Each structure stands twice: as structure tokens, then as C-alpha cells.
Amino acid sequence: MTEQQTDQEKLHPLADIDQVIHAPARLMVLTYLYVVESADFIYLKHLTGMTWGNLSTHLSKLEEAGYVRIEKGFKGKKPHTMIRLTDQGRDAFRGYKQSMQQVLDDLPE
Amino acid sequence: MSQKISLKDAERRAFTSTFHDGLWDIFIGCFLLQFSIGPFLSPTLGDFWSSVVFLPFFALAFLVIWFVKKHVITPRVGIVKFGQWRVTRMMRFNAGMVLALTVFLLLGILSLVQFGSIPGWIHTARFSLIFLITFCAAAYFLDFTRLYIYGVIIALSPLIGEVLYVYLKASHHGFPITFGITAGLIILTGLVLFIRFLQDNPLPTDQPATEEPIE
Numbered sequence: 001m002t003e004q005q006t007d008q009e010k011l012h013p014l015a016d017i018d019q020v021i022h023a024p025a026r027l028m029v030l031t032y033l034y035v036v037e038s039a040d041f042i043y044l045k046h047l048t049g050m051t052w053g054n055l056s057t058h059l060s061k062l063e064e065a066g067y068v069r070i071e072k073g074f075k076g077k078k079p080h081t082m083i084r085l086t087d088q089g090r091d092a093f094r095g096y097k098q099s100m101q102q103v104l105d106d107l108p109e
Numbered sequence: 110m111s112q113k114i115s116l117k118d119a120e121r122r123a124f125t126s127t128f129h130d131g132l133w134d135i136f137i138g139c140f141l142l143q144f145s146i147g148p149f150l151s152p153t154l155g156d157f158w159s160s161v162v163f164l165p166f167f168a169l170a171f172l173v174i175w176f177v178k179k180h181v182i183t184p185r186v187g188i189v190k191f192g193q194w195r196v197t198r199m200m201r202f203n204a205g206m207v208l209a210l211t212v213f214l215l216l217g218i219l220s221l222v223q224f225g226s227i228p229g230w231i232h233t234a235r236f237s238l239i240f241l242i243t244f245c246a247a248a249y250f251l252d253f254t255r256l257y258i259y260g261v262i263i264a265l266s267p268l269i270g271e272v273l274y275v276y277l278k279a280s281h282h283g284f285p286i287t288f289g290i291t292a293g294l295i296i297l298t299g300l301v302l303f304i305r306f307l308q309d310n311p312l313p314t315d316q317p318a319t320e321e322p323i324e
Binding site: 037044082 | 120
């Protein structure tokens with residue numbers, strides 16, 4: 001590790017923050033999924049106040065990152081989607097929380 | 110982001126959103142109606158049967174609420190499964206409610222046994238206390254803050270009824286008046302919440318037909 005790299009790390013502690021989680025909308029989704037076992041699409045939409053398209057896009061990104069598992073099924077004849085946090089997502093959320101706490105705690109008053 | 114993120118608040122918000130529809134308020138109000146109408150049935154049916162006669166009514170009210178939850182509320186707010194912490198808390202709540210109902214039943218039997226041997230206000234105070242404790246415990250375990258207020262007004266109902274009976278000679282210890290008003294207020298609150306809920310949460314119409322995530 002060069003001296004320049006070390007300085008960069010000191011100067012940019014936020015660079016370690018998980019950008020997938022850091023977006024406010026995705027952080028909100030992950031926060032709700034972290035505190036429940038699973039929720040369906042409508043419930044998340046209701047709690048977050050997002051539109052279908054918006055929520056779908058953010059869930060896709062979280063799924064691509066391996067942070068959520070989207071289970072598609074049917075309730076009667078209607079399609080029904082349940083979403084749950086994966087173990088990887090749970091760990092990533094905890095890591096994000098710790099990193100943010102560390103970054104904010106290090107800031108001068 | 111100016112707001113502090115609290116996981117506990119997020120969980121509480123997710124859980125308490127299930128009480129925003131006012132249906133449980135309506136059910137509680139229906140339950141209280143028995144104390145308002147029941148005294149009029151006592152002379153003909155007796156104390157025991159004048160309470161039992163309400164059981165089919167409660168069952169019907171419960172079925173209606175279950176039906177409305179399933180077909181009106183769930184399509185609007187969706188489904189959630191809560192984590193282990195909440196499940197444990199709900200198990201404690203259920204155990205507490207079984208205990209409270211047992212105490213309630215024992216107090217009822219005790220009151221029948223002691224009827225006439227102790228002043229009427231002691232019976233009333235016992236029931237007020239158990240109402241207050243039960244509703245406050247339920248409010249605490251369910252994070253359902255309105256139940257604290259309901260607990261207080263329900264606990265006051267028999268006491269005020271007793272005062273009306275002693276000073277104004279109100280019939281049936283004033284129960285039809287006080288519990289009638291309390292039940293009416295709680296049902297009205299539930300109806301207002303239910304109507305507001307339907308207005309604030311229309312059926313989702315912009316749902317993608319296949320629910321496929323949009324890339």
C-alpha cells in the first residue's frame with residue numbers, strides 16, 4: 001500500500017460505504033426488511049411511499065447485489081411477490097450501519 | 110438525511126401500521142356494547158345468559174373484521190411477517206390476555222358469591238382496575254397507544270355509572286349510559302379511522318401486470 005493510498009483512505013472514509021445501500025430509497029427499503037422477516041411488494045410500497053416502478057428498480061438493484069431475495073408466487077389466481085433480506089444483505093446492512101457510525105463519530109463537533 | 114434512523118422505530122412503525130384501519134377499535138366498541146345492553150336482558154335471561162347471548166354477536170363481529178381485513182385492508186397495505194422479537198412479544202401478549210381473562214372470570218364469580226355482602230362500589234372498582242390493567246398491558250405489548258386512552262375511559266365507565274346510580278338513581282348502575290357512550294365513542298373513532306384509511310389508501314392501480322421488477 002503506497003503512502004498516497006493511505007492518505008486517500010484517511011481523507012475519504014466515505015469511500016468504504018456500500019453505495020448499493022447508501023441511496024436513501026434503498027436504505028429505507030433495507031431498514032424495513034431488516035426489522036421484519038419478510039414483506040410483500042404492496043406492504044413495502046405502502047410503508048415507503050414509493051411508486052411501483054421506483055420500488056421495482058431499487059429492489060432489482062438490491063437483488064443483483066444479493067441483498068434481497070424476491071420470491072414470486074400466487075395467492076389464489078393473483079401474482080404475489082414476497083421479499084426478504086438474505087444473510088448477505090443482513091451482514092451488509094450491519095456493516096453499513098457500523099461504517100456510518102464510525103464515520104460520523106470521527107467527525108469533529 | 111436529517112432524521113435519525115431508529116430500527117426500533119422502523120419495526121414499531123411497520124407493526125403499528127396494522128392498527129391504522131380502525132377495525133380493532135370497532136371490535137372493542139362492539140365488545141363494550143354488552144355492558145350497555147346486557148343489563149336490560151338480565152331480568153329475563155339471568156346474569157349468566159345475558160352475557161352468553163352476546164357470544165354469537167362477538168363471533169359475527171370478529172368474522173366481519175376478518176373478512177374486511179382480508180378483502181379490503183390487505184389488498185391496500187400488503188402482507189408482512191414479523192421477526193422473532195415481535196413474535197415473542199405477541200406470545201407474551203397472548204399469555205397476558207389469557208391471564209387477564211382468567212382474572213376477569215374469577216372476579217365475576219367472586220362478585221356473584223359475595224353479592225350483597227360487600228358494598229357495590231368495591232365490585233365496580235375491581236372491574237375498573239382489571240379493565241385498566243388489561244388495556245394498558247395490551248397498549249404496551251402492541252405499541253397501540255390509543256388503548257391507553259380506551260383503558261382509562263373504560264375503567265371510568267363503571268365508576269361514573271356507580272356515581273350516576275347513587276346520586277341520580279340511574280337504572281342498572283348507570284352502565285347502559287356510561288358504557289353506551291364509551292362504546293359509541295370507540296366505534297365512532299374506529300369508523301372515522303376506517304374511512305380515513307380507505308381515503309388515504311386507495312387500491313393500487315399502477316401495479317405492473319406481472320409484478321416483474323423494472324430494470
